Amino acid sequence: MTQDEQGRPPESLTGTLIVDAIEGGKARVELADGHTEDWPLASLPRGVREGDVVRLHVEGGDLELEIDHAATRLRRGQAQAQLDALNRPAPAGDFDL
């Protein structure tokens, strides 16, 4: 059974996911195995934004989700530093390929 078919995440799911994009009432989330799924935005924590890391855990049979702000900041900082380094010696002005 998948979340898409039933409109709610499977209860066996734990770990983290990352919000790739939000559009209307849907959020595209990247699961721990790298695959993406479209989840109802309402199934994610209130105030969730693109790029947020969301932690999932099962408690008393219920699946609970919370935004992991520290993990989000860490991932964002590392990814931005990596990209900035990649972009650093780029050519200026017009150029030929």
Added chain:
Amino acid sequence: MRQLLTLVGLSLGLASAQNPGVLTIRFLDVGQGDAILITSPEGKSVLYDGGRSEPRLQALLRQYGVQSLDLVAASHADADHITGLVPAVTLYRPKFFLNNGLAATTQVWSKLVAAAQKAGTQGLLAKDQTINLGSVKLTVLAPPPGMPRNEQNLNSVGLLVQYGPFRALMTGDSEIPETRAWLKKYPANLLGPIDVYKSIHHGAKNGDHSAWLAAVRPKNVVIGVGPNNYGHPTSEALSLYRKVGATVYRTDQQGTVTVVVQPGGRFAITTEKGGPIPANRPAVGTATPPAPVRPATIPATPAGVGTPYRSCAEARAAGAAPLRRGQPGYSPALDRDDDGVACE
């Protein structure tokens, strides 16, 4: 007779991306997402976005005989635009990776940047500059200042492709504030008229709007779209394209859409399956849509009987599961592990 021979020659040449003497732009059928392959008359190639599937993009690059990539571009960092760039960078080691300068937190983004580092690909932060792809001029439309940095769509990188009088425009998943800012920033004669235009954001509600399209004046619109949960393309976007008199092509209905531009600007649009949507008027000007051409290597879903199932539950209820790639009703959206078998 001469015209017929020209068409036959053109059709035979469409199997390869390296078609000397012409500009070829392929709006690749990558399901729900965008991937556009641009090859100059000199054989230099650019991949603007890569769709959401690594194996799918890799198969398409092989199918079209791509020998090299000089530049890959991510319009923005969403997974349905960058996933296929990972194998593109790994396999072809392009010289440059054009990007909007805003890193994503996803695993696939990290994988792409790591692949670029390993391949020796130079990052290229989008700014207003021109990149000459042989005789083809690529004008980068950088995200305008003031766009919120936490919104990838609003920081999409645009690309204007010019070859003689021919002009194509693609602007990722831009939303209205970005296109409004571009309208203020660029002169009207830079933005339009456009011969071939990539629909913004797969035909979403928050992309194209009448003021923007009044400037762009697209003659032909290609929508990169597949089965999706977002309602793409929306009736609002389709209505806008109809109102500006554009002919609409959709990769979900017609497969890969190929534009071949001759020196002097004459161009032809062919599709993998079927013609443009009949509700739209035929293109005016120089476009000449010849008979559909179906590339030979990847089997396509038979036209007319291939409406994808919306869910595996629906496929199972119809007794059709599992579905293999190429079978009627198969959809990459249902093939979560991309192994060619859906609803296993």
